[in-house]
Amino acid sequence: MRILITNLSLSRNSGSEAVVELLADGLRDAGHQTMLLAPTLGDMADRMRRRGHHVVDRIAEIVERPDVIHAQHLTPCLTALARFPDVPAVFSCHSAFFEVEAPMLHPQIRHWIAVDEACRAKCLSRGIPADQMSLVYNAVDLNRFKQRPPLPARPARGLLLTKNFEHQAAVREACARSGIQLDELGPATGRFSQQLEQDLLGYDIVFATARMAIEAAAVGCSVVVCDARGFAGLLSSANMEAWRRFNLGVGLLTKPTTVENLLGAISGFGANDAAAVSTYFRKAAGDAYFIEEHLRIYDQVLRSDRGLDPDERALATAVWIEEIGVSHPRRRWFHIVKELHGWPDAPELATLLAQSHANSRVLEKLGEQNARTQQLVLDEAVSRAAALGDNPAVLSRVEEQLSNLSNFVDEIKRLYNGMIPLFIRKLLLRARKGAGH
Incomplete structure (x- = not known):
């Protein structure tokens, strides 16, 4: 079987990226051919290519017709559906929060996969038929993530494994008060690892959610399920089966991530219980x-x-384009752009513009004052030079003062450019030109 898998990116080992890698490796080991399409490629794509996977960022580079499209994320999914309109597809929903993950109906998509109960509820809320959906929990590559030696009596x-940073201070304080040496990895920290399976072997307690929490639990680390969105608590033998149904993810994060909650979780650390949790996840979450x-x-x-009505299929594709293609109405594309690039809401943009106007006026006044000061110094310099003749020492001091002033003006310009985004400066420039006409 030939399977085309799509994803937003194959770059830095995010949750869906790790799923793609695990799936592609497993399918190939089972004797099937995989092709991977992702608009954003990075180190992870290079690593997979070195292992023989066909990874591309342009659909034209997929020259063989797949038997099945396994789609993840709306935008690359649409690309694959449009390119291979006669190929049936499966769509996986990895997040109950992000619009780019939320399913849309299309006659080519014959089945939907939810990775946990929260994603299943999201799919149902968007009109996905229950009889065309399966719940397939995230898995762990057991050959890669080996069990660590027994945990110590105290961590x-x-x-901390995280994509967001709002809870970092609380985790740091809780660890400091508990005598735990804390390291941090993930997009919010600017630090990444290409060998997490090796890194985890050296840690006693891990603060994470979703796939990263599952991998840490399978290794045998004690796991506190939390991130900036909220706090669940310490993963234990008492809650592991119930929490597994929510992928150790956002559906469990019902409390705030506070120092007090974190300290309570850390105080429940137990080596024997963590070993029991590890045994469960290695059995329940294996990749086979x-x-x-x-x-x-x-x-x-x-x-x-079944055969598809070409008109029905074309209409569905056109509806997708209407929703996720950029247009003046704020349809789903707008929410996806905000998710991927942090584009501000209109009130936020208005506030930013007002602040930029104020900063611009302050900097312009500083520039005017510096120009007047520079002229005064220049006039004084000319006067002194005339009075003292060609005194080299005086002229040298004057030249130095003028140079300092010039550097200061340049620094003000750099400050202006750094404080005010380029597109805001262009708006201000157009406004000034319009006022001058």
Whole structure:
């Protein structure tokens, strides 16, 4: 079987990226051919290419027709559907929060996969038929993530794995008060690892959510499920089965991530209980079952493949383009842009413009004052030079003063450019030109 897998990126080992890698490796090991399409490529793509995977960022580079499209994320999914309109597809929803993950109906998509109960509820809320959806929890590559030696009686080293930073201070303080040496990895920290499976072996307690928390638990670390969105608590043998159904993710984050909550979780650290949790996840979250479930779904889709009405298919594709193609109405594309690039809301943009106007006026006044000061110094310099003749020492001091003033003016300009975004400066320039006409 030939499977085309899409994802927003294959760059820095994010949750969906790790799923793609695990899936592609498992499918290939089972004797199937995989092709991967992602608009953003990076180190992870290079690593997969070195292992023989076909990874591209342009659909034209997919020259063989796939048997099945396994789509993740709306935008690359649309690209694949449009390129191969007669190929049935499966769509995976990895997040109940982000619009770029939220499913949309399309006759080519024959089955949907939710990775936890929260994503399942999201799919149902968007009109996905329950009988065309499967729940397939995230898995762990057990060959890669080995079990660590038994934990100590008290945690000495901790690791924060995070995409967001609002809870970092609380985790740092809780660890400091508990005598835990804390390290940090993830997009919010600016530090990344290409060998997390090796890193985890050296940590006693890990603060994470979702896939990263599952991997840490499988290794045998004690896990506190939390991030900037909220706090669940210490993963234990008492809650592991219930929490597994929510992928150790956002559906569990019902409390705030405070120092007090973190200290309470750390105080529950237990080596024996963490070992029991590890045993459970290595049995329940192994990658063999994960691959088998996906192959079962692909086979089901191919067996139930029916001829599509070309007009129905074309209309559905056009509706997707209306929703996620950039246009003046703020349709789904607008929310996706905000998710991917942090584009501000209109009130935020108005505030930013007002602040930029104020900063611009202050800097312009400073520039005018500096110009007047520079002229005064120049006039004084000319006067002194005339009075003292060609005194080299005096002229040298004058030249130095003028140079300092010039440097100061340049620094003010750099400050202006640094404080005010380029597109705001262009707006201000156009406004000034318009006022001058």
